[in-house]
Amino acid sequence: MTRRRGLCYSAWAVERFDAVVIGSGFGGAIPALRLAEAQRKVLVLEKGRRPAPRELRFSWDPRYLQTLQRFYLTDDYLAFFQSAMTMGGGSVVYAGAMLRAPSEAFDFQDRDGQRLWPKGVDRAAMDPYYAKVEEAMQVRQARWDEVPKAGGVFAMLLSNLGLSCDRGRFPFVGCLQCGFCEAGCQFGRNQTLLRNYIPAAEQLGAQFRAGADARSIEPYDGGYRVLYRDAMGAAREAWGKVAVVAAGAIESAALLLRSAQALGGVSLHLGKHLSNNGDVAWYWMLPEGKFPPFELWRGRNNAVMITYAFWREHRLTIHTGCGPPALIGALDIRREAGAGSLAFGLEHKRLMSALYRGRMVGGIAIGLVHGDGEVQIDSRGNPKVLFPMTPELSAYTGRVMGVARSIAEANGAEVLAVVREGAPLGGAHQLSTCRMGDDPARSVVDAGGEVNGRPGLFVSDAGALPGGTGVNPALTVAANAERIAEQIIARHP
Ligand SMILES: Cc1cc2nc3c(=O)[nH]c(=O)nc-3n(C[C@H](O)[C@H](O)[C@H](O)COP(=O)(O)OP(=O)(O)OC[C@H]3O[C@@H](n4cnc5c(N)ncnc54)[C@H](O)[C@@H]3O)c2cc1C
Ligand code: SF4
Numbered sequence: 001m002t003r004r005r006g007l008c009y010s011a012w013a014v015e016r017f018d019a020v021v022i023g024s025g026f027g028g029a030i031p032a033l034r035l036a037e038a039q040r041k042v043l044v045l046e047k048g049r050r051p052a053p054r055e056l057r058f059s060w061d062p063r064y065l066q067t068l069q070r071f072y073l074t075d076d077y078l079a080f081f082q083s084a085m086t087m088g089g090g091s092v093v094y095a096g097a098m099l100r101a102p103s104e105a106f107d108f109q110d111r112d113g114q115r116l117w118p119k120g121v122d123r124a125a126m127d128p129y130y131a132k133v134e135e136a137m138q139v140r141q142a143r144w145d146e147v148p149k150a151g152g153v154f155a156m157l158l159s160n161l162g163l164s165c166d167r168g169r170f171p172f173v174g175c176l177q178c179g180f181c182e183a184g185c186q187f188g189r190n191q192t193l194l195r196n197y198i199p200a201a202e203q204l205g206a207q208f209r210a211g212a213d214a215r216s217i218e219p220y221d222g223g224y225r226v227l228y229r230d231a232m233g234a235a236r237e238a239w240g241k242v243a244v245v246a247a248g249a250i251e252s253a254a255l256l257l258r259s260a261q262a263l264g265g266v267s268l269h270l271g272k273h274l275s276n277n278g279d280v281a282w283y284w285m286l287p288e289g290k291f292p293p294f295e296l297w298r299g300r301n302n303a304v305m306i307t308y309a310f311w312r313e314h315r316l317t318i319h320t321g322c323g324p325p326a327l328i329g330a331l332d333i334r335r336e337a338g339a340g341s342l343a344f345g346l347e348h349k350r351l352m353s354a355l356y357r358g359r360m361v362g363g364i365a366i367g368l369v370h371g372d373g374e375v376q377i378d379s380r381g382n383p384k385v386l387f388p389m390t391p392e393l394s395a396y397t398g399r400v401m402g403v404a405r406s407i408a409e410a411n412g413a414e415v416l417a418v419v420r421e422g423a424p425l426g427g428a429h430q431l432s433t434c435r436m437g438d439d440p441a442r443s444v445v446d447a448g449g450e451v452n453g454r455p456g457l458f459v460s461d462a463g464a465l466p467g468g469t470g471v472n473p474a475l476t477v478a479a480n481a482e483r484i485a486e487q488i489i490a491r492h493p
Helices: 025-037 104-106 123-137 149-159 197-203 249-259 325-330 345-355 389-409 476-492
Strands: 002-004 007-009 015-022 044-048 069-073 078-084 206-212 214-218 223-230 234-243 280-285 302-307 315-320 360-367 374-377 383-386 414-417 456-458
Touching: 007 197, 015 025, 015 223, 025 044, 025 197, 025 234, 025 476, 044 234, 044 302, 069 302, 078 249, 104 123, 104 280, 123 280, 123 476, 149 315, 149 360, 214 234, 223 476, 234 249, 249 374, 249 383, 280 389, 302 414, 315 389, 360 389
Parallel strands: 015 044, 015 234, 044 206, 234 456
Antiparallel strands: 002 007, 069 078, 214 223, 223 234, 280 360, 280 414, 302 315, 315 360, 374 383
């Protein structure tokens, strides 16, 4: 009998598999399928439940959203992160932008001038894996008639400055533009992992267990024993010759930190280098009557258009942000022209009702920055997120807002900031807490995703990406998971 944090795990009840995968998002579902195809007996433990389409709702009520997502607030209340907590992971609640990272993202260096991505992992090496995911998930460029009006207004803002933008790529088939992607697509138009990788793996015998919360991992009998709580709260354990950690950048780090003692020590880099992929968001307040009528919430949650016009000079891309009324109502939206915080009260209400329908359009920048955040665990083993506003992040945010202002000025618009001055944003694109690398002294996992000094233990999710992607990261997480799956199979026949 093993005792862990008040739970009893009985050794006789250990179920045995070739591979135990923790998490069913991009980093987990993809290796699960590839391992099942290689005739491995696979168990996937997923903390979230498996929502039936009829359970999904047109709702931005945080109580509903928390049935599919998890929110993390930093201790100083300045930054917040959100991630998926459902079978299928981020693919079920994301906005669906699936973009290949530009080549330069793979050449990004740490502060000592060392390339962050392992040798040989560059855009050319990733392209076949990108193509594999795009085919499996039916990712394609949005058609012109699929661009929401907010995306069209974004294009006009850029065009008035002589800049171009283009339509992004999505795994949506027959999208109805209802505007609730991040609440879960009720119409089955988003080709989530629940419609491709997961059922394909299940057909080959892989078991996906919903409501299974992995608490720790320990070396055992030539493989790894994963201690978890099942959907009824009972303590259970599963053994795998190989264990694949893919619980998302925050939860994977927390799980490995909880397991540090049992694993006989972990890298000093575990949990460190948390990056938000350089996300910075704002809104433009448009001048009255100069742009065609549109409503911010109509269409997809990502209004499709993206510009690479600032990539060469600033290493950042900007895509159109939308925003449901509930989110806009909760943001600390401020006019830069000295009107102060407008997050609450009558003044905020009046401004939003005047602007929301046709005079506000959002911008979200993504760029290359060093990750200086950290995931730690509290006394109960739960993740604690630190995300300080470092001088580098502050300078980067200043550059981004400068770009946002230059677009505003060329259009007679005004920038509305969405976070307090001096506060970092956080976001939904967290990366790099278990980063890959060639040098074990600077990384947690090697180029194949295997934990340094722990053969058979892999990390294959966003935590393994060593640097930002310059665009929304899901496709790169997924392609990297395809690449790591190959390594798992080759290294552990
Ligand atoms: C609202 C939202 C919108 C987004 N929009 C976009 C977008 O448009 N484009 C884009 O590129 N990216 C987007 N992202 C980010 C994208 O979803 C993530 O980068 C991606 O899902 C990361 O994949 P992953 O495998 O690392 O983690 P996830 O996909 O989050 O999967 C991790 C899974 O592990 C499970 N888990 C966690 N802890 C445990 C545990 N202890 N035991 C068992 N299971 C566990 C979680 O429930 C989750 O299902 C968005 C994210 C959110 C939240
Ligand atoms: S906008 Fe399209 S993909 Fe998003 S929830 Fe509606 S139908 Fe689904």
